[in-house]
Amino acid sequence: MEKQLDYAVAQIVKLCAIPSPSGFTKEVEAHLLEEFRALGFKPTQTNKGSVLVDLGGEGNALVLAAHVDTLGAMVRSISANGRLALTKIGGYPENYIEAENCTVHTRTGKQYSGTILLKNPAAHVNPEVNNTKRTLEKMELVIDEKVSTKEAVKALEISAGDFVSFAPRTVVTKSGFIKSRHLDDKASSGILLALAKWIKEEKLPLTRKVYLLFTTYEEVGHGGTSGYPADVKEMISVDMGAVGDDLETDEYKVSICAKASKGPYDYDVTTRLIELAKKLALNYAVDIYPAYGSDADGALLAGHDFKHGLIGPGVAASHGYERTHLDGLENTLRLVKEYITTKK
Ligand SMILES: [Zn+2]
Known part of the structure; x- marks a missing residue:
């Protein structure tokens, strides 16, 4: 696990250093393409710049989506x-x-x-x-x-x-905190890169078809509206977990969002995420985000017939100078890995 986390943090630091406000993401797209090719995958791109990676597996296709555009x-x-x-x-x-x-x-x-x-x-x-x-x-x-x-x-x-x-002002402390302007959503982008590396190196057996999608217009609302292969049935946005008053998420947890601004996430997807978090004894929280729209919401609003969910590491002071912790990255990585490698 330490190896995967070290790689995730190194990627997060690299991603945060690449300027990528929505609409200006060519450099970060190129970085993803290069990184996935180096890991042995064959990434492709949609017309508007999203990067799609086929991780393998068969049937009941799932998309795990993060966004690499920023404020x-x-x-x-x-x-x-x-x-x-x-x-x-x-x-x-x-x-x-x-x-x-x-x-x-x-x-x-x-x-x-x-x-x-x-x-x-x-x-x-x-x-x-x-x-x-x-x-x-x-x-x-x-x-x-x-x-x-x-x-x-x-x-x-x-x-x-x-x-x-x-300026991203990225800092990684000895105590395991990661601070940067752009942890939303480069923290989870790093987690998904680490997941792909883990799958490739350890030949993790996938129990279903899994794609990764890195979108480039999330912060302006239409990142997740297009770019899905025809066989996709389910989508989980891996985006920042909200931290604040009356929420239980903190920087050490994986946050499972039951409802955000556009309404509740899919019952079965959310319940299974909670069950797996319990089974693995992860440090997790189930929360309602009062002011939050994800790429998964965008996909459904655009008319895609997906089951959908939203999880991510707790990111404090979101859309400001943000902070998360290695523990939050680890709990999120463990949960997504479990989700795609265990049978229902
Ligand atoms: Zn985000």
Whole structure:
């Protein structure tokens, strides 16, 4: 297990380091293709960029889906003073990106570093800093170039429509915590990579057909709407477990979601996940997520006739500076492995 977890963490660190706001995921897609080929699989891609991997097995096909797109922003306009106004990609409170280092990716292939700040942010100058509600209208991206006019910024080939990625600030502590902006959903993407490696190396016998799907538009809602092989009957989103008031999930557990914003998950899938977690004596929680939509919800809303479920490692402070723990990764990996290697 240690071997699988080490690989999962190494992959999570690599994935978090690749900028991939929804709509800007080519590099992370290429990384997945390369990694799965190195593991001995034959990954394919859908037209919109999802990466599909056939893990083998026969009958009653299941898709395990994670997403590799993240929150981010896009340049909305260039101000007369050379600062950049932003529009969000995905949903998050603005105070979670204040003072964050970021990168502007121009359509011509250039990259510029910068920082997202409140306008007039100096505490020695602006007595209203503490009283100002953080909204994008009150904030701006200051790029690390000697520019103070719109024309000078345009000369750098920066334009409206350029993607902005946030610094991941990934940290792995000796005590087993993993912190990063993008654990949603790169933590579970790392878990699914580790699952594939485990299957290949130990020749784990699959009791059904299993596909992995890595989607690229989850944070904007349509990641899971398409890209499924015709034989798929069931889908489990392996995405972050929500942590917060009145939920039992924490960073050490695998979270089994019984209901999220779009309603309950499939009864049989959810119940079997709970039974297997009990059987393995995993550290797990069953929770209701009050403000959460998964790729599995997206698939059903798009009209796919799947049984569906949602599990994942507990990720605290989601859509901010997120944190999980090796224990959460281990409990999740053990549960998905059991799900595809034991008979009903
Ligand atoms: Zn997610």
